[in-house]
Structures are given as C-alpha cells and as structure tokens.
Amino acid sequence: MRFHLLGVGSIGSLVGFHLKRSIRAQRAHLQPLSRAQARKNLLLSNLDPNGGDSDGNSAAANRALVSHIPPHVSPFLPNPTDTSVTLHVRQRLFAKQIDRRAHNSILVDRAGVRGVESGFVVERSSAASDVVSSLVRTDDRHRRPAQFQISRASGPSAASTTYDAPIPDGDGGVSLISSIEGRYHDPLHSPIDCLVITTKCDATLAALRPLLPRIHPWSTVVLIQNGMGVMDTLLDRCFPDPETRPNFVLATTTHGVWKKAPLNVVHAGIGELHFSVVPSPRGGAQGLEMELEAEMAQRSIAAAAAAATEGQDLPPLRKTAGTGWDKFAAAAEEEARSEQASSSAVASRGIPGQTAADTTTATATASTTDSTAAAPLQPLLDVGGIPDVASLRTLRHTVSSLLALPLNVQWIPVREYQLKALRKLAINACINPLTALADCKNGDLYANESAMDAMWSVCVEISAVLEAQVRDHLARHQRRRGSRGGKNRKRSGSSGSAATKAATSTTAVQGEERGQVAVKSRLPPASSLSTADLLMRIGEDGRPALDPSLTARSLYNDVQRAIRTTANNWSSMHADVKARRGSTEIDYINGYVSALGRGYGVETPANDLLTNLVKLKTVKLTGS
Incomplete structure (x- = not known):
C-alpha cells in the first residue's frame, strides 16, 4: 500500500515522519536488517552534526514502536514490506530550499533530540511560476542553469499503460488498488491508495487538482486541517457523484509543531490526534462505527495502562502461518501473563526502588490511568467492523495505520468529532x-x-x-x-379502526414517560x-x-x-x-x-x- 502526503508543512512533516518510522519498525520486526543496511541507516541518522537520531534506528526502539501498537489494530495493518510513503512537493521548494543531503528525509526535533527518517518517495509538481523561475534561475555554485526534472504525466498513453506484474516504487511500495484489480501501472500513474492532505484550506483545491485522475473510488482521503468546509468544496467540485467519490477521513490535532526549515520541524508540544470516518453507504445498515468487543477493549486498555505506568511492552509476538502481519499472533500464555502483570502493576501503585516523591508521581499517574481505563471518554471502535470488501480495503488499512502512530491517536464517532x-x-x-x-x-x-x-x-x-x-x-x-402523515391519513380514510384508537389512547397516557424515546426514534440512523x-x-x-x-x-x-x-x-x-x-x-x-x-x-x-x-x-x- 502506498501512502501519499500532500502538504509537507509542520503537521504534514510530523505525520509523515511517524508514519514512515512506524512502517520501518514493522519491517525490522518482520525481517531484521542486514549489517550493511543497519550501517546505512546509522550514517543517515548522523546527518545532524550535534548527535543525530538517538532513538529511531536501534533494535530496542523498533521493538518499542511495534509493541505499543494496540492489539486490536495490528491484525489490520498493511504488509509493511510493500508499504511506502510518498511526499508531494513543489519543484521550486524542493530544488531551492531543501538540503540536498536530506532530499528524501524528514527531520523532527523533540526535547533536544533530532529524529531523522529517510527513504521517502518524492513526487514533484510545478506551478506555472515555478517553470518561469526554472528558466531564469542559475545555480550559484556552477554558474549554469539549474536542472529541473518535473514529475508530470507525459500524456494519456503513459497513464493508460498497464502491466501484468507489480512495479514497486523506490521504497518497495505497491499500489493496493492495483493489486486488487490485477492491473499495475507505473508508480507515477498508479491509483492513489491513501492521500493525507495537510495543506492550508485555501490551497487544497489547487494542490489536489493534478492528482484527481489518480483518485480512485476505492481510495481514501484524509483531511487534517484547521478550518471547515473543505470537504464540502471537494464533494461539490471534484467528487459530485456519490458512487465514484473516495472514502473520507476527517482529523484534527492539538500537537504543537512549528517549521524550522522545509521538511525540518520542531515538535514543541505533545497533544492528541482525533479522527473520524465520514459515513458512507458502503458501510451498510450497521455503518462503519462498531464498538470493540469488551474483552479486546479491556486488553487494549490494560496494555495502555501498563505502558503508561511501567513502560511494559505489549505481549510478544510469535510466528504462525500467513503473510505480512498475519505471520504474527500473540501466544495465549503470554497474553495471560501480560494481563496479570498489568493488573498487579496498576493495583500496587508503586515501583520497587522509588523514592517517596517518585511513588507519589507514579500513584497519581496510575490513578489517572485507572480512571481513564475504568471510564474511557469514548468506547474503542473496532477496525474489524469496517467490511473487508474491495471498496473499503484502503480505508481499513488507513484507519489501522493512523491508530498505530505514537501521536496519541484516537478514532472517535462522527458525532463527537x-x-x-x-x-x-x-x-x-x-x-x-x-x-x-x-x-x-x-x-x-x-x-x-x-x-x-x-x-x-x-x-x-x-x-x-x-x-x-x-x-x-x-x-x-x-x-x-406532516406531509407523509397527511398522505397516510388520506389512504386510511376517516373511519379509523379500534386498534388505532387504542394505540392513540395509550400514547396519550404514556406520552410524558415515552417522550424522550419517541424523539430519539424519529431521528435518522447514524x-x-x-x-x-x-x-x-x-x-x-x-x-x-x-x-x-x-x-x-x-x-x-x-x-x-x-x-x-x-x-x-x-x-x-x-x-x-x-x-x-x-x-x-x-x-x-x-x-x-x-x-x-x-x-x-x-x-x-x-x-x-x-x-x-x-x-x-x-x-x-x-x-x-
């Protein structure tokens, strides 16, 4: 599956960074890196002369990232070996301002520690002003015209060419939609599985137009923006037909991020990221929001409590038959031991070897976690509740991938969102x-x-x-x-049956008691x-x-x-x-x-x- 990121400002860079890091950690968990690849990652992590990335490329860091993925989410993640992240950047910005040493990397500074994630696939687009600029700008170092390679469709023939075998992009990503259809395209022309849009609201329509031919009805579009009305504009101007419009996810975040330089941001404040799936007829009568079963919800809450109080990992994974993430499942004995350890850790409220002040802090944290676990703000929604059909496959993988990000992500019902x-x-x-x-x-x-x-x-x-x-x-x-009631009265006539009169009498007697239920029943389904x-x-x-x-x-x-x-x-x-x-x-x-x-x-x-x-x-x- 290929994730596409449109808008690489502060929030876009933060989301892309952690999405890529999560995919890399999953890959390392499935197949440990060779010594040569580990050395390459170490060199890339040392781009910063002040110390580089001290927390992103170690085996322990990878294990921690994977182990903190909620147990109800991991079975629905896309196969990381053929998953990639593509950045859509403007040609002028990319060529003029971004450090060429890190041309496919995103740098995130947090609490004085710099994190570097590389290996992004980059697709460049150009506005008319960028083309004019490329004709007049010269390279200061070599005093010759700068070379621009505009990644733009060369014509309808290139987009319509199909292949029998998948053509992975630079990071091994393969279009999930192409795999389902059995028709593969060049990576620059393949259907977009998931498009995460973090551009400014006023720039969304113009930035999206060049990508519209690649938006498939089975695609998923994620909007992470400040204002409101963007989706209404897109539905009106780009996707007027409900049968061919993609799946939509709306998201909002309270993370504090500011841009230090292009593709280099500072994560100044930890917040939350909430998202909701826009209701769609594809979800059927039950919709797409189904609550997680009580047993699995308790396991997820207990695992989160253990991670918050003692930093314990989730149950270790063992290999079984299957491919991708299906090759891993939690062992029953390890699950039982982990749940027992989580319960005892929360109940004890203390950690051996702590001072009085540390114990007080741990008690407060555990109490907060207990109250949150006992009465969560919202019930956990089940990723498995999204039907496993072709038109919703990218939505399923998108939701699970968002929930796997270490950004305090929560999937909430559309009303609460x-x-x-x-x-x-x-x-x-x-x-x-x-x-x-x-x-x-x-x-x-x-x-x-x-x-x-x-x-x-x-x-x-x-x-x-x-x-x-x-x-x-x-x-x-x-x-x-009233209109429907008038038509029904005309059909039934003025004589009314005894059963109708009795029902009317009962309603009048119990009207006060049943008032709230009656109003609720008149509201349309979710x-x-x-x-x-x-x-x-x-x-x-x-x-x-x-x-x-x-x-x-x-x-x-x-x-x-x-x-x-x-x-x-x-x-x-x-x-x-x-x-x-x-x-x-x-x-x-x-x-x-x-x-x-x-x-x-x-x-x-x-x-x-x-x-x-x-x-x-x-x-x-x-x-x-």
Missing part, C-alpha cells in the same frame, strides 16, 4: 484573526478587554448560527413528517446523519436541543483555556500574514461562520468584520 471540530473552529475564529491583525502572540489576547469583547461576540454568533441550523433542520423534518443531527442532543424535556458544549459561554471558556495553554505560540494565520503568503484560511474559519449565517438568516457582524480586515491586511502586505 463534529463537536470537537466546531469547538476548535470557535477557538481558531477568535485567536487566529486577532493575533494576525494585532501582530501578537496568543497569550497577549488574554485579559485584554478589547480582545475579550471581540472573542465573546464571535462565540455568540457561532452559537446562534448553529442553533439556527438545528431549528431549520427540525422544521424541515417536521414538514416531511449512517445518514446530517450536520444538524450531529449538533443535537435530547434535553431533559425530551425535545431536541443544541449540544451544551456549543453554547456561547462554553465556546468562550474553550477559547480562554486555549489562550492560556498556547500563550507563547504564534497562530498559523499570523505566520501566513507575516510570511506574505498572499492568502490565509480566513474564508474557512470566520468566513465559514459568515456563510452559514447568510444561509440561515443570522447576522454575523463580528465574523464579517474580522474576515474583511484580515483580507485587507493580506492585500496591503502583498501589494496585490
């Missing part, structure tokens, strides 16, 4: 434009009266727009019910939920209402917490304005709120003003 995304939208709508306009850090907004007033106005408008969306949805739903459905909850009076986490006061409190947590950070929109990108993501943040307001007849003056001011500042700085 939508709530998280909207709350993050409110945070971005308050912090990003104000820091860009005031040229300040996030923390400078805290306790500033003018900033507080502006942020409160933004939160009030967002909550009002979402509430109007819910009301509009309920009104249309009631109109449809596989067909609209955005308005996802925002609703059932109130104490049994009537649908806006989720309490989306009220103005709740959103405002989220913004204040985010400001205090990221006080020393510069917002991404401030960075865009400072770097004179020529555009920002304002249309997908505050502009998205304004568009919803116009659609539902709600005035949004604060969001309208911030949107226009940011655009004005962008035009003024760029002179366009």
Whole structure:
C-alpha cells in the first residue's frame, strides 16, 4: 500500500515522519536488517552534526514502536514490506530550499533530540511560476542553469499503460488498488491508495487538482486541517457523484509543531490526534462505527495502562502461518501473563526502588490511568467492523495505520468529532484573526478587554448560527413528517379502526414517560446523519436541543483555556500574514461562520468584520 502526503508543512512533516518510522519498525520486526543496511541507516541518522537520531534506528526502539501498537489494530495493518510513503512537493521548494543531503528525509526535533527518517518517495509538481523561475534561475555554485526534472504525466498513453506484474516504487511500495484489480501501472500513474492532505484550506483545491485522475473510488482521503468546509468544496467540485467519490477521513490535532526549515520541524508540544470516518453507504445498515468487543477493549486498555505506568511492552509476538502481519499472533500464555502483570502493576501503585516523591508521581499517574481505563471518554471502535470488501480495503488499512502512530491517536464517532471540530473552529475564529491583525502572540489576547469583547461576540454568533441550523433542520423534518402523515391519513380514510384508537389512547397516557424515546426514534440512523443531527442532543424535556458544549459561554471558556495553554505560540494565520503568503484560511474559519449565517438568516457582524480586515491586511502586505 502506498501512502501519499500532500502538504509537507509542520503537521504534514510530523505525520509523515511517524508514519514512515512506524512502517520501518514493522519491517525490522518482520525481517531484521542486514549489517550493511543497519550501517546505512546509522550514517543517515548522523546527518545532524550535534548527535543525530538517538532513538529511531536501534533494535530496542523498533521493538518499542511495534509493541505499543494496540492489539486490536495490528491484525489490520498493511504488509509493511510493500508499504511506502510518498511526499508531494513543489519543484521550486524542493530544488531551492531543501538540503540536498536530506532530499528524501524528514527531520523532527523533540526535547533536544533530532529524529531523522529517510527513504521517502518524492513526487514533484510545478506551478506555472515555478517553470518561469526554472528558466531564469542559475545555480550559484556552477554558474549554469539549474536542472529541473518535473514529475508530470507525459500524456494519456503513459497513464493508460498497464502491466501484468507489480512495479514497486523506490521504497518497495505497491499500489493496493492495483493489486486488487490485477492491473499495475507505473508508480507515477498508479491509483492513489491513501492521500493525507495537510495543506492550508485555501490551497487544497489547487494542490489536489493534478492528482484527481489518480483518485480512485476505492481510495481514501484524509483531511487534517484547521478550518471547515473543505470537504464540502471537494464533494461539490471534484467528487459530485456519490458512487465514484473516495472514502473520507476527517482529523484534527492539538500537537504543537512549528517549521524550522522545509521538511525540518520542531515538535514543541505533545497533544492528541482525533479522527473520524465520514459515513458512507458502503458501510451498510450497521455503518462503519462498531464498538470493540469488551474483552479486546479491556486488553487494549490494560496494555495502555501498563505502558503508561511501567513502560511494559505489549505481549510478544510469535510466528504462525500467513503473510505480512498475519505471520504474527500473540501466544495465549503470554497474553495471560501480560494481563496479570498489568493488573498487579496498576493495583500496587508503586515501583520497587522509588523514592517517596517518585511513588507519589507514579500513584497519581496510575490513578489517572485507572480512571481513564475504568471510564474511557469514548468506547474503542473496532477496525474489524469496517467490511473487508474491495471498496473499503484502503480505508481499513488507513484507519489501522493512523491508530498505530505514537501521536496519541484516537478514532472517535462522527458525532463527537463534529463537536470537537466546531469547538476548535470557535477557538481558531477568535485567536487566529486577532493575533494576525494585532501582530501578537496568543497569550497577549488574554485579559485584554478589547480582545475579550471581540472573542465573546464571535462565540455568540457561532452559537446562534448553529442553533439556527438545528431549528431549520427540525422544521424541515417536521414538514416531511406532516406531509407523509397527511398522505397516510388520506389512504386510511376517516373511519379509523379500534386498534388505532387504542394505540392513540395509550400514547396519550404514556406520552410524558415515552417522550424522550419517541424523539430519539424519529431521528435518522447514524449512517445518514446530517450536520444538524450531529449538533443535537435530547434535553431533559425530551425535545431536541443544541449540544451544551456549543453554547456561547462554553465556546468562550474553550477559547480562554486555549489562550492560556498556547500563550507563547504564534497562530498559523499570523505566520501566513507575516510570511506574505498572499492568502490565509480566513474564508474557512470566520468566513465559514459568515456563510452559514447568510444561509440561515443570522447576522454575523463580528465574523464579517474580522474576515474583511484580515483580507485587507493580506492585500496591503502583498501589494496585490
């Protein structure tokens, strides 16, 4: 399977780095490296003169990475021997700014330690401005025109040529879709199995267009972005036909990352990465979100608790018949011993040889882990619940690969993801434009009266727009019910049967007791939920209402917490304005709120003003 990464900024580089590292660790676990390959990796890891990668290429590090993959995830991972990661970069950026020693590597600095992952496959694209630049730019070292090799389809004949045998890319990756179809293409023209998009929202459509011919209906597209409305734009302009559109995964992250140089980032703050699978008719009546069985869920929770408290590995793996990850299965005796050790470790709350202060810390950590394990925020979703059919095979492997990343990844139901995304939208709508306009850090907004007033106005408008969306949805739903009820009454006539009258009487008597159940039964199934459905909850009076986490006061409190947590950070929109990108993501943040307001007849003056001011500042700085 081939993973493609579109957008190699801060988040894109972090995800690509850990995805490649996870694949390499799985390969080393299946087949240990030869001495020559180990020496090559050691040389590549010493690119940094200050010490290189001290944690990425050792056998112990590989074992730790593999052992921390949840037991309910590992059976569904793609075969690492034919899995690769491809970076899509612009020709001009690649040729001019990236160190040629690390032309296929990503460097991540974390807590003073530099990690290096190499072996990426690189596909280069060029805009018109890049082609002009290549004609006039000269190589300073040799005083001759620089050589550009643009990886672009040479014509329809190249894309239509098929082969009987697989053609692996530079890292051994083979297209999973091509393998299923039995028709293989050149790696530059093969269908894209999984496309992870981490570009700026305003640049997504232009960056994706050259790759559209390679997006297969069985492909999976992962969107890890700040704003909202990107998927709606893609569905409207690129994938209007539901039968031929790919699978979609939406993701959001709270990891703190900033770009030091192209393909060189600093992982400044540990956060979380939450994702959800967009509902699809391909999932059938049950949908794609099935909870993990209780026994397997307890094993995963116990393993996570053991790793958090004592750093214990998951059960060792033994070889059995099969290929790829199917060659490994946990031995029953080792499982029992591991679960018993995990339980005793959590119960004892202590580690031999610790001081009093260490024991207190371990107790607090274990208590937190116990509370989390006893009452997890969300039930674990089962990767095996995704049907093993050709159209969902890449989705299955994508979900398992994301869950295997050491980035605190969690697969959550689509309703919970939508709530998280909207709350993050409110945070971005308050912090990003104000820091860009005031040229300040996030923390400078805290306790500033003018900033507080502006942020409160933004939160009030967002909550009002979402509430109007819910009301509009309920009104249309009631109109449809009334229309269907009128047709049924005309068919049945005015005489009504005794059974109908008895049922009506029973409903009237028990209406108060059954009110909540009745409202729930009127809601559509999870596989067909609209955005308005996802925002609703059932109130104490049994009537649908806006989720309490989306009220103005709740959103405002989220913004204040985010400001205090990221006080020393510069917002991404401030960075865009400072770097004179020529555009920002304002249309997908505050502009998205304004568009919803116009659609539902709600005035949004604060969001309208911030949107226009940011655009004005962008035009003024760029002179366009």
